[in-house]
Amino acid sequence: MRYLPLADTDRQEMLRTIGAKSIDDLFVDVPEAARLSGKIEGLADHASEMSVERQMGAMARQNMVAGEVPFFLGAGAYKHHVPASVDHIIQRGEFLTSYTPYQPEIAQGTLQVLFEFQTQVARLYGCDVANASMYDGSTACWEAITMARRVTKRGKAILSGGLHPHYVSLAQTMARFTGDRLDVALPELTAETDAERLLASIDGETSCVVVQYPDILGRITDLTPIAEKAHANGALLIAVVTEPVALGAIEAPGHMGADIVVGEGQSIGVGLNFGGPYVGLFACKEKFVRQMPGRLCGETVDAEGKRGFVLTLSTREQHIRREKATSNICTNSGLCALAFSIHMTLLGERGLRDLAVLNHARAVLAAERLAKVPGVELVNDTFFNEFTLKLPKEARPAVRALADKGILGGVSLGRLYPEAEALENGLVVAVTEVVTDEDIEALASALQEVLA
Amino acid sequence: MSINASGWKPEMGSGEGMEVQTFTGNRALMLEEPLIFEMDEAGGCGVDIAPAPKVTSRLGGLERKRDIGIPGLSEPQTVRHYTRLSRQNYAIDLGLFPLGSCTMKHNPRLNEKMARLPGFADIHPLQPIDTVQGALKVIADLGEWLVKLTGMHSVAMSPKAGAHGELCGLLAIRSALEARGDAREVILVPESAHGTNPATAAFCGYRVENIPATERGRVDLAALKARLGPDVAGVMITNPNTCGLFEPDMIEISKAVHEAGGLVYCDGANFNAIVGRVRPGDLGIDAMHINLHKTFSTPHGGGGPGSGPVVFSEALTPFAPLPFVEKQGDRYVLIEEETAEEHHGRTFGRMTAFHGQMGMFTRALTYILSHGADGLRQVSEDAVLNANYILRSLDDVLDAPFGNSGPCMHEALFSDKDFGGGLSTLDVAKGLIDEGFHPMTMYFPLVVHGAMLIEPTETESKAALDQFIGALRSVAERAKAGDASLKAAPIYAPRRRLDETLAARKPVLAWKEPTQGVAAE
């Protein structure tokens, strides 16, 4: 077996050192009844690289690849071009096969990357500090809600109807067990967001208001009034960003008064990967830092006075605080955070702004073209690179029919909100820099055929 | 004749033992590297982005008005920056990585290649399911092998890491108890448990009580039985436990917990010791997470991403989270919210967006297919053999607190007993760094003073083990002799010991532009 270096002679010699007759002697503590005598049922014996590649390749070929067809899906995961150097660097063994940097003297590479990452995220979000990443945007969002509970010592969170339904669903699952109260609503197929509802709902029991920016339908709303009303009532504003590229074009939530900003970092550096692994971003105002979940990297000096980095404020975490920890999380999403950080370094200020401008421009062109398809209406007044169309019929079968024509045309609201009939004609369309004019034309004409 | 016009004559030089302060601060291949924020040149950029067509803005007047403040570098600068940083890291690719409880085994590169096939890496989680049948098959196949390897009934694939898996298991337990109208409030956790166990139980609204260990490092069965009662929702047990020992009473523990109306959670962090030889399902376990980044070799990546599927007993299966993959005829379907109502109304719900860590699933499935039934069994055998070899090669020089209670499983545990001169486990760990090894897990489990937990894994050769044993023996002898120079270790690493007190007292968590005064220094 190519991954196992011991030879039988080694094994015999080692058993002699140990003083055991056979391997079975080492498993004496396992009760007879629990020992598996035969092999795992149905599993073949070890296989060559070539044979495994064949098996895996056969499964890979059964999927429609985003990069090979006109592609317009978003709703929390976006297809962007990732520079070749990103994947090259993250495959360096010193990054790929290292562990959480518990021994900082021999983990300065990972630690400095995390420090740079935290700074990039904080600045992108317009916040003071960011952590070393979370599992993904959805779990980061729930962690933010629990953090707001710890900060305000209140248990009612108001969730915007524009928040990604999976994020809402996850919060509802958790809240059933933690006792948090959630005020939720479905989105409406209108140009206006539910900012009015949020403003009307904030009261003295509110821990936080959670607003996605841009929201699940692609709409962009000014967060400032919501922040002001929340603060006047002693509540926090949590902004959720599922498309970080947008922040190259629009104001950062932290600059509009958000106390905690969280989101998905997948768009930058990570790729689609059928939903994971992704990277959760989490930033907040400095005064809340001790209530933050997750790992934090901080600057310090070594015994010779040289600058170095360490994981810090770890008394918040599970391995020390145990049942009093801020969260039970122990991993972050290190390698994805690295990919995010490399891509961000390659982009820089200018690249991110140019990329955002290009995304917006392509999305505007696509929206204008698709709105000309007979029966199709553009719901949004405002959007960045994603908008919602109202079709003259149910969108979910239309998406399947488009796929039959080799076009991945968007995410139907029927997929996201299976219970909501009022939303079933909605189609969320994302248009990034990878979409060509030909792709837009292909979608427009295929949609016309499908709707005819 | 022509006489050596260039003047080049090989010379060995002199100046032995001289320390030179270099201009750069570099020491040959040990390179200092500034932060990207200190390297930025105005408008630097490492990507070429096509010019955007002119359009009327639809941003609603919310255009960004100020700079983001992030630096940009060209591609050569970027590649060099991260390559130089990478060289300051220890990694499995560089040597044995004996972190106990972390299972730092070799990460096969075929796994990486398979995960990057466009058919897996470049598909969107919300594509129509007929366009992702192969991806769903990967999830279903991996799930099936995990169920068979553990002898359990079903599996939830969506948890994102071990701790997330624990959460999944406990939420299922609480859902099952609530469904039978039996509110219970206490979770029992052995003293030696991972910190995540009590943190997770508390998160789920449970009160945590500790169960003591016996002198042999196992759960005290009598004490456990005495504590069981109608208020106990269940136990969270790690098996093999964090002292590296198998819990021989596990079947009886499960039976007692079940008789008292509770459920059994097993922390599967140490599954590598028993994979292919013992099925947790045969031990009476109701839920167990599997760290794909441990047993199934997906890379640790400097702290994630992980993946923590949870296997369930029949009793807990109806409460498993959404979404999951089901085979209907010859087609795979994804059970999300809409279809759950009909067949899976008792699910406790969704715990993440989308469907889990697909990139880790492809790697883990590749690993399982590569090893096959014979290879996986060999994995646990070699992992246990290697750990016992380390235990017995060092127990004359280091105190092995449970060394007399039989063989260990996949990790060897030592204490700081008999260290001299005020030297501690920390000093030994730092001494190992100078020897070119990553230290073992230190000060865990909490039940052993100055604990050193060593997990070599099965992917080490005997030569590598012997070199590690020699290094640790040397450092341990220095510690016992009270060699004060160990306090200065490491001296050959890119950094000496770092001031963690300063970092925590005055946290600097983001880079700030130097103020004028400082810049002038």
Add this chain to the structure above:
Amino acid sequence: MSLYFTKEHEWIQVEGDIATVGITDFAQGQLGDIVFVEVPSAGTQVSQGGDAAVVESVKAASDVYAPVSGEVVEGNAALEADPSLVNTAPEGEGWFFKLKLSDEGQLEGLMNADEYKAFVDSQ
């Protein structure tokens, strides 16, 4: 003015009905460098044996229990800026909080300086 100690390594200095509370020199030595202290704010009601403050070193977090019941009249704000006071002057400037005693009888169960010294030596 009298000084009392608890088995949880807190000291209590009582003047009239006001008690000043901190952790002992022995306790700070066990904890190592203190990096963060969270003290209760004025007006907080604490009860004997209940959580009152948190003290953190780099690798450990410890709860400080209220040695007696009462209402907090002042938390030591200086500790927020300089938690190292707990290391340098644990039984002086590094005090944690002052409270107004609600039950002076609770003092009777506590140790005096000699008894505490004997208690520490026996540990």
